[in-house]
Amino acid sequence: MEIDPFIFRLSIFILSIFVGYYVVWSVTPSLHTPLMSVTNAISSVIIVGAIIAGLAGGNDSVFNVSSIFGFLAIILAAVNIFGGFLVTQRMLAMYKKKKKDKK
Amino acid sequence: MISANLSAIFYLISGVLFILALRGLSSPETSRQGNFFGILGMIIAITVTFFSIGNFSTGLIFVLIFLIVGGSVGAFIAYRIPMTAMPELVAGFHSLVGLAAVFVAISAFLNPNAFNLGYPGNIKLGSLIEMSIGAAVGAITFSGSVIAFLKLQGIMSGSPITFKGQHPLNALILISIVVLIYLLCASQSSKLFWILLMVSFLIGFLLIIPIGGADMPVVISMLNSYSGWAAAGIGFTLENSALIITGALVGSSGAILSYIMCKGMNRSFFNVILGGFGASEQISSAQNKEQKPVKSGNADDAAFLMKNASSVIIVPGYGMAVAQAQHALREMVDTLKKSGIKVSYAIHPVAGRMPGHMNVLLAEANVPYDEVFELEEINNDFANADVAFVIGANDVTNPVAKTDPQSPIYGMPVLDVEKCKSVLFVKRSLSPGYAGIDNDLFYKENTLMLFADAKKMTEDITKNL
Numbered sequence: 001m002e003i004d005p006f007i008f009r010l011s012i013f014i015l016s017i018f019v020g021y022y023v024v025w026s027v028t029p030s031l032h033t034p035l036m037s038v039t040n041a042i043s044s045v046i047i048v049g050a051i052i053a054g055l056a057g058g059n060d061s062v063f064n065v066s067s068i069f070g071f072l073a074i075i076l077a078a079v080n081i082f083g084g085f086l087v088t089q090r091m092l093a094m095y096k097k098k099k100k101d102k103k
Numbered sequence: 104m105i106s107a108n109l110s111a112i113f114y115l116i117s118g119v120l121f122i123l124a125l126r127g128l129s130s131p132e133t134s135r136q137g138n139f140f141g142i143l144g145m146i147i148a149i150t151v152t153f154f155s156i157g158n159f160s161t162g163l164i165f166v167l168i169f170l171i172v173g174g175s176v177g178a179f180i181a182y183r184i185p186m187t188a189m190p191e192l193v194a195g196f197h198s199l200v201g202l203a204a205v206f207v208a209i210s211a212f213l214n215p216n217a218f219n220l221g222y223p224g225n226i227k228l229g230s231l232i233e234m235s236i237g238a239a240v241g242a243i244t245f246s247g248s249v250i251a252f253l254k255l256q257g258i259m260s261g262s263p264i265t266f267k268g269q270h271p272l273n274a275l276i277l278i279s280i281v282v283l284i285y286l287l288c289a290s291q292s293s294k295l296f297w298i299l300l301m302v303s304f305l306i307g308f309l310l311i312i313p314i315g316g317a318d319m320p321v322v323i324s325m326l327n328s329y330s331g332w333a334a335a336g337i338g339f340t341l342e343n344s345a346l347i348i349t350g351a352l353v354g355s356s357g358a359i360l361s362y363i364m365c366k367g368m369n370r371s372f373f374n375v376i377l378g379g380f381g382a383s384e385q386i387s388s389a390q391n392k393e394q395k396p397v398k399s400g401n402a403d404d405a406a407f408l409m410k411n412a413s414s415v416i417i418v419p420g421y422g423m424a425v426a427q428a429q430h431a432l433r434e435m436v437d438t439l440k441k442s443g444i445k446v447s448y449a450i451h452p453v454a455g456r457m458p459g460h461m462n463v464l465l466a467e468a469n470v471p472y473d474e475v476f477e478l479e480e481i482n483n484d485f486a487n488a489d490v491a492f493v494i495g496a497n498d499v500t501n502p503v504a505k506t507d508p509q510s511p512i513y514g515m516p517v518l519d520v521e522k523c524k525s526v527l528f529v530k531r532s533l534s535p536g537y538a539g540i541d542n543d544l545f546y547k548e549n550t551l552m553l554f555a556d557a558k559k560m561t562e563d564i565t566k567n568l
Contacts, residue, residue, distance in 0.1 A: 017354065
């Protein structure tokens with residue numbers, strides 16, 4: 001008997017939760033805000049679903065109810081991807097060590 | 104057009120890159136590289152999606168246009184947003200993830216053929232379950248984040264909104280969501296799908312309104328977690344491993360942050376979520392407020408105390424963010440350091456309105472991160488320090504958390520500020536903090552209250568140094 005592919009996806013999911021658990025505990029508390037903004041950005045990888053939905057119409061019906069929701073989701077996710085990564089970068093650029101000459 | 108197997112491998116690679124992005128945040132040195140991995144992972148995921156569809160219809164032009172429109176808006180916000188507004192920004196972004204998840208679920212429900220999920224009215228059962236869970240969690244994330252955003256922005260009052268029968272009502276709605284999902288899967292009725300979305304929006308709204316302003320760190324982390332679970336739900340529907348991995352990562356990340364925040368307040372997660380904290384206590388403390396003697400001083404006194412100190416510990420709180428005093432504070436510290444005074448910063452886990460809020464503000468003001476310490480790292484140093492400079496913090500310094508079992512904040516880890524030889528407390532008035540209780544620290548022998556706006560007071564002290 002074959003195993004349902006769902007089980008494999010479930011395995012990926014469960015194992016990723018554990019990976020996430022250990023990785024996030026090792027994040028230094030001073031970087032918790034960048035952590036939130038970067039998790040925001042990466043969870044917008046949901047845009048792949050939005051792109052599929054947006055392109056589903058084909059040539060004759062680019063805009064139908066389903067693809068319009070796809071397009072809307074693309075805009076929202078794109079705001080998040082660019083906004084999330086750039087604001088994280090901006091924050092991380094500010095974290096500096098003590099300058100040596102001041103010591 | 105590339106094969107489904109090849110694209111699945113690329114999605115896996117982008118999932119791994121996302122793990123590395125979070126891994127990078129374990130120290131500030133590696134964090135920038137981590138962010139780069141995240142961006143790379145995103146580029147791979149998006150590119151592979153285009154190639155796997157292969158059918159470059161005219162729709163592609165619109166996809167690219169909308170991508171650029173959204174991207175420019177996002178980039179514009181990212182460059183313009185002041186660091187003090189970071190909690191609002193993160194709450195706003197969460198709402199977008201939630202809404203995007205809802206939209207993707209809607210379009211998958213309306214046009215399941217595009218996703219190989221079956222046909223309208225006959226969607227594969229597994230996919231329909233995954234889709235409706237993703238949509239419901241996404242909707243809760245959206246409306247919850249909108250409320251959190253409004254509260255943080257000050258458009259909506261930060262005080263908890265409670266009413267009779269609130270908890271039974273919420274419980275009822277949550278049960279009805281489960282029932283709706285069951286019925287939806289049994290009947291495939293699109294009417295039920297829309298009702299499910301409406302009810303989920305409603306519960307997101309109801310869940311967040313009873314939670315007060317200073318509990319926002321927990322709320323934001325919790326919504327962070329929800330946005331991850333919503334993404335994972337959609338990931339299962341789309342059979343996309345990048346999305347499943349990311350959803351799991353983000354979900355557990357948000358859950359851990361909520362746990363850390365709750366621990367920082369010594370309150371259980373449910374206690375925070377059920378809300379209403381600070382609403383009842385405020386009344387009682389206002390009634391039995393007795394006049395106790397308070398020593399208050401001006402910038403000159405404060406400057407004198409600090410000039411003669413050999414070590415100073417700064418305790419920033421939300422008030423510093425409100426007054427935008429971080430730059431003025433750094434200037435004051437620079438002046439102190441020039442006279443050879445040792446200065447360090449002590450950050451309580453729940454200081455501010457989101458996890459790590461104070462650290463970002465200090466980093467913005469060019470404070471080196473190796474001068475900034477967490478509660479456990481620095482708490483023993485207060486006894487050896489000469490001056491504690493409390494700016495905009497209150498409850499997190501209240502010694503009553505250690506002494507009075509009756510107090511609502513009893514057991515909460517606090518900074519041992521009172522052990523310092525002298526305490527300077529910058530505050531606008533004697534009013535109690537979020538927990539609605541008086542701070543004993545105000546009335547201690549060695550405390551000098553500086554009643555003023557945090558920024559103005561800090562500037563004045565610098566002038567007097």
